[in-house]
Amino acid sequence: MILEDIGHEALSFVGGVGDLALFGIRVLGSIPATRGLFRRALRAVHEVGIRCLPVVAIVGLFTGIVLGLEGYHTLARLGSESVLGSLVLLSLVRELGPVLAALMIIGQSGSALAAELGIQRNSEQIDALGTMGINALGFLAAPRLIASIFVYPILTLAFNASGIIGGAISGCLVMGLDPGVYRTSAEGALGSGDLAECLVKSAVFGVLTVAICMHQGYTAHLRVGVSGARSVSLSTTRAVVLACVTVLAADALITSAFL
Amino acid sequence: MKSSSRPLLKVSGLRKAFGDHVVLARIDLSVPRGTIVSVLGRSGAGKSVFLKCLAGLIVPDAGQILLDGRSSGTSGGQRTPSGPRASFLFQGNALLDSLTAFENVALPLAQTTSLSPDEIVSRAEGALDRLGLGAFGRHYPSQLSGGMQKRVALARALVTEPEIVLFDEPTAGLDPLSRNAVFELIVRLRQDLGFTAVIVTHDVVEALEASDRVALLDQGHIRFEGDPESFMASRDPMVSDLRDSAGALARHVAGITGVTPLAGRFLT
Ligand SMILES: Nc1ncnc2c1ncn2[C@@H]1O[C@H](COP(=O)(O)OP(=O)(O)O)[C@@H](O)[C@H]1O
Ligand SMILES: [Mg+2]
Numbered sequence: 251m252i253l254e255d256i257g258h259e260a261l262s263f264v265g266g267v268g269d270l271a272l273f274g275i276r277v278l279g280s281i282p283a284t285r286g287l288f289r290r291a292l293r294a295v296h297e298v299g300i301r302c303l304p305v306v307a308i309v310g311l312f313t314g315i316v317l318g319l320e321g322y323h324t325l326a327r328l329g330s331e332s333v334l335g336s337l338v339l340l341s342l343v344r345e346l347g348p349v350l351a352a353l354m355i356i357g358q359s360g361s362a363l364a365a366e367l368g369i370q371r372n373s374e375q376i377d378a379l380g381t382m383g384i385n386a387l388g389f390l391a392a393p394r395l396i397a398s399i400f401v402y403p404i405l406t407l408a409f410n411a412s413g414i415i416g417g418a419i420s421g422c423l424v425m426g427l428d429p430g431v432y433r434t435s436a437e438g439a440l441g442s443g444d445l446a447e448c449l450v451k452s453a454v455f456g457v458l459t460v461a462i463c464m465h466q467g468y469t470a471h472l473r474v475g476v477s478g479a480r481s482v483s484l485s486t487t488r489a490v491v492l493a494c495v496t497v498l499a500a501d502a503l504i505t506s507a508f509l
Numbered sequence: 510m511k512s513s514s515r516p517l518l519k520v521s522g523l524r525k526a527f528g529d530h531v532v533l534a535r536i537d538l539s540v541p542r543g544t545i546v547s548v549l550g551r552s553g554a555g556k557s558v559f560l561k562c563l564a565g566l567i568v569p570d571a572g573q574i575l576l577d578g579r580s581s582g583t584s585g586g587q588r589t590p591s592g593p594r595a596s597f598l599f600q601g602n603a604l605l606d607s608l609t610a611f612e613n614v615a616l617p618l619a620q621t622t623s624l625s626p627d628e629i630v631s632r633a634e635g636a637l638d639r640l641g642l643g644a645f646g647r648h649y650p651s652q653l654s655g656g657m658q659k660r661v662a663l664a665r666a667l668v669t670e671p672e673i674v675l676f677d678e679p680t681a682g683l684d685p686l687s688r689n690a691v692f693e694l695i696v697r698l699r700q701d702l703g704f705t706a707v708i709v710t711h712d713v714v715e716a717l718e719a720s721d722r723v724a725l726l727d728q729g730h731i732r733f734e735g736d737p738e739s740f741m742a743s744r745d746p747m748v749s750d751l752r753d754s755a756g757a758l759a760r761h762v763a764g765i766t767g768v769t770p771l772a773g774r775f776l777t
Binding site: 286366369373375377378379380381382383384389 | 599
């Protein structure tokens with residue numbers, strides 16, 4: 251019984267990956283014939299950026315504060331508090347920044363994206379585009395996918411910046427580390443590979459999660475046994491869960507590739 | 510090779526089932542160029558499914574749809590650029606809710622034609638003006654009443670100067686006055702712009718008043734097809750049922766609003 255369930259899950263997972271890949275290919279294929287793509291992509295960058303910046307900055311700040319506190323205590327036991335800046339910065343840039351920023355963007359914007367496309371599907375707005383001779387994927391999905399390549403790294407950098415400040419708040423203001431020491435340690439910490447890893451990760455997370463969220467919304471009408479508002483809510487939930495899991499799985503893969 | 514005797518739209522042997530549920534069993538229908546054909550049927554008869562097959566939004570199981578003699582090269586609702594220009598008015602309007610009324614109307618021009626931006630603006634504004642919406646271009650669909658949304662959808666459907674327009678219950682869900690206004694608009698615009706139309710409706714009065722031919726869809730077949738006069742004369746029990754209920758309704762509506770019943774021509 252359990253084996254059968256696992257088998258079913260595995261099969262539907264493989265099928266889901268195939269559907270998603272096909273969806274991605276169709277979005278890419280729609281790009282050449284789409285007009286005003288650049289303008290729409292720019293607007294999407296702006297929209298997602300504005301919508302997510304506050305929450306990303308706040309979560310970054312708290313993450314930095316916790317890193318500063320925990321890091322200071324651990325390092326103090328070894329007598330090496332002076333490298334707190336490096337610890338905070340490297341943790342943020344290589345790991346926490348891309349992952350946590352992506353999770354926050356999924357919650358703040360990916361869910362909305364899935365819901366929006368699901369509603370547009372339900373109210374026949376997507377069909378309407380088709381009857382007007384407009385490629386709905388080119389019009390609705392392609393700009394968002396292109397925007398994701400830029401907006402995730404930008405927001406991740408913002409996350410890192412406010413995390414560094416958070417680390418300084420707890421490390422220097424609370425624990426009393428000299429700000430100059432914190433700064434010197436942070437400045438010397440980054441190798442060129444670290445920043446590359448950060449940007450590659452966040453761009454990959456962006457493309458994957460935005461594709462997943464759009465795919466779930468776009469295919470809301472294909473859900474068996476549900477329709478209307480229920481299909482939109484299911485699509486949204488599923489989009490968020492799948493996207494979050496994908497971020498962590500992709501993180502493991504990319505990290506092992508860079509190390 | 511345009512022959513005036515060839516119907517603009519010819520449907521033969523159209524069949525569509527969802528699982529075991531046969532919605533359209535075998536539909537044959539011809540729509541001559543320049544005419545308005547109304548397809549009547551109760552709700553759930555498959556009128557929307559039929560129209561969506563014509564628009565290429567639903568892929569039929571069998572049968573042929575010829576637009577101007579060519580197999581309508583549509584798949585998944587994506588219109589091929591070669592065929593005659595067709596527009597679809599959705600039962601629920603299907604306006605893009607993130608765009609203003611003006612942007613909705615301008616959209617098909619901006620995305621599918623090579624008109625200059627100035628030309629697009631003037632055409633879209635012209636279409637809105639013609640439908641009495643000149644002052645509402647900057648409103649979003651959610652800020653407009655149902656009747657106004659319907660008119661925006663009409664403007665969007667007609668702004669591309671289509672050769673054939675498919676209307677799915679253009680007046681359903683509107684109050685009686687908006688209904689008359691929208692229907693009279695369709696008839697008037699048809700005179701001005703000269704398109705061919707298929708109007709799906711469950712309103713017998715409208716169908717008789719506005720169209721050149723009437724078809725009755727029932728149980729997956731076209732049960733009756735003819736001009737309004739022969740519809741009025743038909744002895745088919747379902748047709749006479751519809752006629753009677755329409756007559757009663759028309760008198761009722763006239764009594765309430767004092768407006769001459771639309772179908773006065775036929776129902777006296
Ligand atoms: N996508 C679909 N899947 C399954 N059944 C459908 C679908 N679309 C329509 N139907 C069924 O087809 C029948 C006709 O629907 P419709 O064409 O919308 O009726 P109407 O004549 O009121 O427009 C209904 O019984 C409906 O349940
Ligand atoms: Mg219908």
